[in-house]
Amino acid sequence: MPPRRKQNRVILLLCLLSLLGACCYILQQVREVNQLPTDLRLAPGEEFHLTLRQPFRFYLPAKRPDGIIGFNGAEVLEKGISGYCSTVTVRPENEGVSFLDLRFLGVTIRRVNLEFVKMPRVVPGGHAIGVLSAEEGVMVIGHFPVRDEEGRESWPAREAGLRIGDLVVAIDDHPLRRIDDVDFLIQSLAAKGKPLTLTIIRDGARRKIAVVPVKRRQEGAAGDRPLYLLGLYVEDPAAGVGTLTYFQPETGHFGGLGHRVLGFGNRPLPLGQGKIVAARITGINQGNRGEPGEKIGIFSGREDVIGDIRANTDLGIFGTLTRELKNPYYPWAIPVATTYEVTTGPAEIMTVISGREIRRFTIEIQRVYRQKALRDKGLVIRVTDPVLLSEAGGIVQGMSGSPIIQNGKMVGAVTHVFVNDPTRGYGVFAEWMLQMEETVWAGKKKAS
Template identity: 35%
Template structure:
């Protein structure tokens, strides 16, 4: 094969490779990005692709050197995206300046300020209805063995919300209703994986105590220690933990009927070791020092309203948030309460971060570098979940999980996901995108 032909095929292969890589990069580019009003973002796009602002968005964002919004003949096109007004702007990736291949929505928002947490809080959660944690057989008064719940299709992890249309309050309420209904069939409303359905069950009179039973073990509440992440003064909303409260036996996310957060004091620490996560142990009194109510328990933390933030936050100042685009590999610090009610700043290092287009809990990996924290706790322990992560004067996230095999490392979640979950950070109203 002539040398020029080899060079031709090599060049063609190189072009195809570069093109494929760029197509993959564009495919993975977020379909929606947030940017603070007045801030800018640098975007590098390689030939044969270009970036263009939709006509109805020119009053919201602009690209530096707008004459290059079409086809560029340079191998690398560097754009500076500048935000000028609040609203929703639309950008478009183009191939050869002609073919549209992907649309991007840019939310231009005002800078959001929140009060950083770090305080240990007591968490008391009452479930929506009752959570089925186990099923069991029943010895009936006739000497036979029954399993009515299993026969009716009730599974571990289901939430029972009503019996014969009556809303369930707690586990005792279930027993009371069954013994009033006795041996008649009952209609039970089940919630499973956010879907509700009704099944019929025939209760069985137990030989053990002459009570009518379904053959289930249920749970209606839980309590523990966690860490407050943020408080937003305008809405009085708070976020904490950074992950869901789940049932200890089933791992099921517990649906909230109502709940409260309370002032807590750390009393002791079980150090984290390889293969054995540590734990903060604390005290709180359910009838005293109630700070606020829990409204939602989600995969990204618990959220609600604080009644009087001065009771716990002691006139702390607000701090701006940092979007994931502002997060950098390198030094940061967390705020944590590991002794009494004292909050300290501890140095950490961000060693990995993920580009996330949709909310996910494992946004970044952090490593504790502060010798004081390692000496006291071994690193990250249970109860520290929710500790705010701060970098360059901005809250960028919260601690969520510890690495079981290395307690000096753990996961963090981007703060923007928590703020959106809390309803503090929302997309602009579509009317702004039209310049109204």
């Protein structure tokens, strides 16, 4: 091969390698740009740093709020001076809004919206609570077809107008105290041969609906006997035990659980008439690898009601307390941390593992996901407290909503346990829960 042709091939190869290296560099920078938040919410006095590398730059206008400073190495871009910079320090002094432009070769490609707001203060919870979809009756969760003695199929309850989410509180004016009452009342009252009148609560209003039971024969040890069916699936209003996350002393508003309450078929449980009640923890079934543990709790219903539920959302339940509550460790409200204040490292959770006593336990925040929108599972935590590990094996069902405290601020709440490692689990950011609460009380999200 002639020397010149060989030299050209070497030059071409070097050019291709250089181009490949440049593309890899640009792609890495694009990934870093995409990881920057679209919206950044900071409290006055909080500090946050953002850095870009060439060919990406921040552009700062001369007119901007105090506390936004740009840097190019040792050169400082103070307020009142516009220009490009590679690093921005945001340390707001007052409440307000602003933005940062991200530019590529002088062209704006993204914007980071800045909101400087005084974060709310709340009293951490930790109280064991039971969740009731209602104080009385049973919840309609589905319909099914039934066949009569001639084999004709019908949907008695659905055709009469009953809907999923209706709360049935009485049959022929006989109140329903527990789910076992339903079949007993249907069989005894339908034998009279008349339609049954179901008293229901829908959208907060009571109404009565007449349903004609379908009669069929059922074989048993004592011979054939009539069986009356309404084609209705119902569920007990008790949805289980969880943990209160926080409450606001001024308004009585509360948040809890950190995730949505689900019912039959993993469908969101209607909580339009929902209540939270004070629960007593009588024991704990320890979790093992592949088998989550759980708190065993009891509550008596109406006598233990401590709050009304307004909404059942992806980030927990929200409502208003009807009784005054206290936290023995935090008698006064503490600040809620912004998502960007939360760091990996030591923290604590508060929860009940026996009776009604709130206790503190050490944990480690192992990972913080920089989420750009309201979502659960923003934190990965690991239980380090020897007492909690000994008595519960780590995180168990019923700890959902247990507040997470770090550096004197409420940063989140426990939401889920790792099935294959009960010492670890997920948490949701407290800031996200507070933003969801704002949406709830602004009337944008009703009870579901």
